[in-house]
Amino acid sequence: MNTANAQIANAKAKDSLLYLDGVSVSFDGFKALRGLSLVIEPGEMRAIIGPNGAGKTTMMDVITGKTKPDSGDVYFAGDTDLTRLDEAAIASLGIGRKFQKPTVFESHTVWDNIDLALAGDRKPFATLFHRTSKAEIARVEEILETIRLSDKRDWLAANLSHGQKQWLEIGMLLAQEPKLLLVDEPAAGMTDSETAETAILLKEIAKTKSVVVVEHDMTFVRDLGVKVTVLHEGSVLSEGSLDVVSADPKVIEVYLGR
Amino acid sequence: MVTAFLLRALDRRTAIVLIAILGVGILLPVLNLTMDPSSPFHVPTYVLTLLGKYLTYALLALAVDLVWGFCGILSLGHAAFFALGGYAMGMYLMRQIGDRGTYGNPLLPDFMVFLNWKELPWFWTGFDHFWFAAIMVLLVPGLLAFVFGWFAFRSRVTGVYLSIITQAMTYALLLAFFRNDMGFGGNNGLTDFKDILGFDIQADATRGALFFASALALAAGFWICRAVIASKFGKVLVAVRDAEGRTRFIGYRVEGYKLVVWTLSAMMAGVAGALYVPQIGIINPGEFAPANSIEAVIWVAVGGRGTLIGPIVGALLVNFGKTWFTSGMLAEYWLFVLGGLFVLVTLFLPKGVVGTLLARDRKKPVEKPIEDVVAPGAVGQAAE
Numbered sequence: 001m002n003t004a005n006a007q008i009a010n011a012k013a014k015d016s017l018l019y020l021d022g023v024s025v026s027f028d029g030f031k032a033l034r035g036l037s038l039v040i041e042p043g044e045m046r047a048i049i050g051p052n053g054a055g056k057t058t059m060m061d062v063i064t065g066k067t068k069p070d071s072g073d074v075y076f077a078g079d080t081d082l083t084r085l086d087e088a089a090i091a092s093l094g095i096g097r098k099f100q101k102p103t104v105f106e107s108h109t110v111w112d113n114i115d116l117a118l119a120g121d122r123k124p125f126a127t128l129f130h131r132t133s134k135a136e137i138a139r140v141e142e143i144l145e146t147i148r149l150s151d152k153r154d155w156l157a158a159n160l161s162h163g164q165k166q167w168l169e170i171g172m173l174l175a176q177e178p179k180l181l182l183v184d185e186p187a188a189g190m191t192d193s194e195t196a197e198t199a200i201l202l203k204e205i206a207k208t209k210s211v212v213v214v215e216h217d218m219t220f221v222r223d224l225g226v227k228v229t230v231l232h233e234g235s236v237l238s239e240g241s242l243d244v245v246s247a248d249p250k251v252i253e254v255y256l257g258r
Numbered sequence: 259m260v261t262a263f264l265l266r267a268l269d270r271r272t273a274i275v276l277i278a279i280l281g282v283g284i285l286l287p288v289l290n291l292t293m294d295p296s297s298p299f300h301v302p303t304y305v306l307t308l309l310g311k312y313l314t315y316a317l318l319a320l321a322v323d324l325v326w327g328f329c330g331i332l333s334l335g336h337a338a339f340f341a342l343g344g345y346a347m348g349m350y351l352m353r354q355i356g357d358r359g360t361y362g363n364p365l366l367p368d369f370m371v372f373l374n375w376k377e378l379p380w381f382w383t384g385f386d387h388f389w390f391a392a393i394m395v396l397l398v399p400g401l402l403a404f405v406f407g408w409f410a411f412r413s414r415v416t417g418v419y420l421s422i423i424t425q426a427m428t429y430a431l432l433l434a435f436f437r438n439d440m441g442f443g444g445n446n447g448l449t450d451f452k453d454i455l456g457f458d459i460q461a462d463a464t465r466g467a468l469f470f471a472s473a474l475a476l477a478a479g480f481w482i483c484r485a486v487i488a489s490k491f492g493k494v495l496v497a498v499r500d501a502e503g504r505t506r507f508i509g510y511r512v513e514g515y516k517l518v519v520w521t522l523s524a525m526m527a528g529v530a531g532a533l534y535v536p537q538i539g540i541i542n543p544g545e546f547a548p549a550n551s552i553e554a555v556i557w558v559a560v561g562g563r564g565t566l567i568g569p570i571v572g573a574l575l576v577n578f579g580k581t582w583f584t585s586g587m588l589a590e591y592w593l594f595v596l597g598g599l600f601v602l603v604t605l606f607l608p609k610g611v612v613g614t615l616l617a618r619d620r621k622k623p624v625e626k627p628i629e630d631v632v633a634p635g636a637v638g639q640a641a642e
Contacts, residue, residue: 064507066503086506086511087506088506088509088510088511088512091506091507091508096508097507099503099504103501103504104504105496105497105500105501105505106501107496108493108497115490115493116490116493116494116497116508117508122509122510123511123514124494124514124515125518127489127490127493127494128263128489128490128518129259129262129263130489130490130491132490172504172508173508176508
């Protein structure tokens with residue numbers, strides 16, 4: 001891309017936390033994303049919905065550096081070009097990601113899971129000689145409190161229930177002290193009460209951080225009560241409050257069949 | 259910093275293992291040297307040499323466990339690092355022969371005279387000094403591992419694909435070292451050693467010293483591994499083993515971690531090889547055979563992957579078994595037994611001998627969670 005374009009893109013991206021413009025990705029000819037554009041403001045919480053194959057997970061892969069886009073711009077905090085960085089660098093910038101299937105370190109204790117995610121020097125030799133400080137212990141305690149797992153701190157993560165693993169993973173993201181959290185289907189496989197608690201937890205987190213939630217569960221999205229973006233076949237179909245998008249005839253067609 | 263790093267890992271179990279290894283390392287040579295051969299407490303020299311060999315195998319197994327048990331990198335090529343360390347030591351021992359070889363050439367080892375070479379190849383320079391060889395024992399396997407790991411881990415080669423290329427690596431080295439013009443003695447390798455550091459390599463006292471050195475290296479290796487595993491670095495390794503993607507997304511550059519532990523492990527294997535060669539008296543390309551690397555993995559599996567004590571126990575057990583088995587009339591069935599052992603352990607004892615014992619230990623209702631949480635705090639306070 002030439003410099004003039006880059007400057008224009010930069011100017012538009014300046015006040016946003018996350019800025020995607022015209023992002024396209026294809027796998028073996030299949031277009032997972034076609035010209036996706038999306039802007040997340042600092043402190044915003046956004047829900048992303050869309051049918052299977054709409055490109056939600058690919059979008060997360062692009063933002064977190066797992067997949068490089070074929071074309072388009074991805075900027076973080078105004079001027080950081082995410083397409084040039086790898087996962088670890090992007091994570092260190094302050095973008096945390098929660099997977100669809102809860103992914104925690106099963107043979108570590110709940111405590112160690114949080115401790116590993118704690119913001120700090122990630123270089124091999126720094127961790128080799130690292131000593132846990134009092135401040136770090138306090139921070140882990142605080143996060144365990146937030147995710148309601150204080151009494152399970154010495155459990156191996158493998159022994160947690162599905163919902164508890166989801167929370168532990170959210171706790172690990174918090175420990176990273178991210179500016180932006182990407183959360184993939186946090187309510188999947190949860191009981192109704194767990195789902196409601198998760199919504200409360202996410203709203204609490206959204207007070208201080210930007211959060212992007214990908215979700216299928218409409219009740220959950222309603223619980224969140226935030227701006228909704230509907231993806232379809234790799235681009236944005238509709239955007240607005242849940243009531244507005246649910247009334248959008250394009251959305252109805254996609255969701256209720258043609 | 260390094261002292262604190264090592265001392266932190268010195269819990270009761272580690273201390274017991276270290277004392278046990280060093281105790282055996284001292285006791286056996288003493289019994290060999292001081293006891294009358296007719297005494298029931300006398301340890302014959304051949305037993306000392308045999309056990310010394312087992313100790314170097316145990317160190318190799320420990321190296322395999324460090325990468326496989328804790329970081330999930332299944333190496334089927336660790337014998338290559340072992341053999342390279344062995345060759346570095348072998349080259350020093352060759353240079354110590356001097357003019358006592360069959361051809362009486364003061365500069366060139368016999369096989370070079372035989373090949374009609376006129377001068378020492380450049381890569382043999384310096385190997386007349388022990389200190390130089392000692393550095394090479396660490397450097398050559400370490401460098402190969404670093405270069406190999408640099409490419410493999412950056413390209414995110416994992417799982418069975420990585421195992422296959424480690425196997426290819428050791429096989430390529432096997433073929434290369436078989437060639438006479440490589441300058442490492444070809445098929446016959448390096449042998450007919452006379453002395454080491456000026457001491458007769460056949461003498462009982464030298465054998466005893468080599469046995470002790472092997473025990474010392476094993477103890478040091480065990481301690482270093484314990485310290486690595488007990489550190490936050492070690493926790494990241496286990497995290498990589500459990501969920502590599504998650505580890506990346508919380509900001510750890512996984513390839514760097516793999517590269518460090520892989521190189522460390524290769525250097526440990528190199529030291530094991532360097533201690534193996536003077537006790538066995540020969541190093542030849544056969545040590546690069548893919549089967550050797552696989553055997554090392556079996557020792558770890560039998561003893562218990564990811565336990566550090568397990569691989570030591572496994573290496574000793576399987577090799578005792580091998581010695582016993584192959585000295586009887588059942589010798590030709592050994593490989594079937596070894597293969598069967600691997601299948602049985604995988605099916606019925608997936609945690610290995612030590613792993614199973616430790617798991618049973620853990621199930622006892624002795625609770626120690628509170629201590630675990632307080633411990634990091636105590637450490638933090640002590641540091642301030």
